[in-house]
Amino acid sequence: MDKQVQLAMAKWPNVPHCYGWLGLDARGAWRMRDQRTQDLGLPGSKIANPILRGFIDRNYLADERGCHFFQNGPQRVYVELESTPYIVHSDPELGWVLHTGVVMDGCERVWMTQTGNLILDSAEYLAQIDDRDMAGALSQLLLHGQPASDEQILNWLDSPNDGLCLQMRNNAIPVRLGDVELLAMSRPFVASPASKNLSGPD
Numbered sequence: 001m002d003k004q005v006q007l008a009m010a011k012w013p014n015v016p017h018c019y020g021w022l023g024l025d026a027r028g029a030w031r032m033r034d035q036r037t038q039d040l041g042l043p044g045s046k047i048a049n050p051i052l053r054g055f056i057d058r059n060y061l062a063d064e065r066g067c068h069f070f071q072n073g074p075q076r077v078y079v080e081l082e083s084t085p086y087i088v089h090s091d092p093e094l095g096w097v098l099h100t101g102v103v104m105d106g107c108e109r110v111w112m113t114q115t116g117n118l119i120l121d122s123a124e125y126l127a128q129i130d131d132r133d134m135a136g137a138l139s140q141l142l143l144h145g146q147p148a149s150d151e152q153i154l155n156w157l158d159s160p161n162d163g164l165c166l167q168m169r170n171n172a173i174p175v176r177l178g179d180v181e182l183l184a185m186s187r188p189f190v191a192s193p194a195s196k197n198l199s200g201p202d
Contacts, residue, residue: 118138
């Protein structure tokens, strides 16, 4: 967290929280959601300014309920999540990198949803793979140690077993079947904090 944010929190500790105005889409883009956008259930406009994006990235946190927020000075701006709390993309040199720019190390599990999305799970992060990197990720799937064909992956979705793994650098990580809602129960996070509290402080 930025030092200036910490100082603002100490100076103004009772600023009401903000809900519904900031979103994170499934490609890791921050989206501004004005009142009309919220009323119509739209994703909102992408935040393009790199300085603002970096500020949000550095001050992106979660509370004890699993609601994720951007600490904007003294105010918590809660985030509407299209999928998981983090989105991850592939970097040829660094490996898997979160939308915040942090390298995701120590992946313990991989989940595949019924819609074919892959979600990486570590002690710190739960991150869906950006769909633009899915083709490369699917090519790294192994079934009983051999490259898995599209047909084999579809068959596995119908009858999941312990044979499917995702090759990640020097490790093959087992794949489990799940969906975002079930993962939110086992690894608590709240996709829509606004549904808990539309405005005002907790």
